[in-house]
Amino acid sequence: MLVRCARSRLSVWAALGVLVLCWLYIFPVYRLPSDKEIVDEVLRQGAAWSKNLTGIGLYRNLITKCCDPKRMFAVTKENSPMGKVLWYDGEFYHSHTVNNETYPLFVQETPLQLPLKKCSVVGNGGVLKNSGCGRDIDQADFVMRCNLPPLSKEYTEDVGSRTNLVTANPSIIEKRFQSLLWSRKAFVESMKAYGSSYVYMPAFSMKPGTDPSLRAYHALADFSSNQTVLFANPDFLKSVGKFWKAHGVHAKRLSTGLFLVSLALGLCEEVTAYGFWPFSVGLDEQPVSHHYYDNVLPFSGFHAMPEEFLRLWHLHKSGTLRLRIGRCP
Structure with a gap:
């Protein structure tokens, strides 16, 4: 009887030990530098x-x-012929089998003329406000932007006007354009700000995002838009997530900006990133809004933006990419 009790206690402690190790793997214990420490380091x-x-x-x-x-x-x-099962990278147990409805919407092969030379990856951080970086951004050979940002005249001096690839999160289609269930014209008109760009959509990341993404494709096609919709490959997004997790970024999901920087590092000969500054104070120790166009904060705990920045800052210091923070000369 005593032997049985001792064994059961050991089993419980062993199980608890495994749970603690798993927790530490997913959420490691370490201290991120404070905003002020990072400002001092950048200065x-x-x-x-x-x-x-x-x-x-x-x-x-x-x-x-x-x-x-x-x-x-x-x-x-x-890479995704008829019948292939695309497993959603943002959800467990959901998949889409490529069929007669979706297969014709895919491009034949990667359409980019590779390798790309100088690339600008433009985040939407408030650090871009009054930066005067628009001219620098537009001088790149290829400009990538995140999540359909505003490019009206009041912003172009700071963020530029050229776009070669822009991401479009299905949640934006849902909130800003009512999932394209009622009117599609406003969406198509707003997309003209991005010129003849590639529109990069994670249609197969989470199941609720599939239908709005497909409607966006058809809306642009029906209005004869000169833009090309590319659906993000969930296998690629999953692989990028694993890559950065192995390099110290622990989050439920990477930000769109880090996905784009990863893409640029793989495709471009030189990468400069703008608008990546997830901290509440700037280099002048003044408050910084979350976006250059508003101060709406994201859901807490979904992304690990400070961790992402520190990884990018390490790449900046090593000369692998360039981070533009503050004013451009």
């Missing part, structure tokens, strides 16, 4: 930056090995 670095071709090549190889962005960043007829 110490100053404007000094030197491109590191070795570092750029290393990261391109790492991302190619883990995620194969050249072939896999978008769903294509080549």
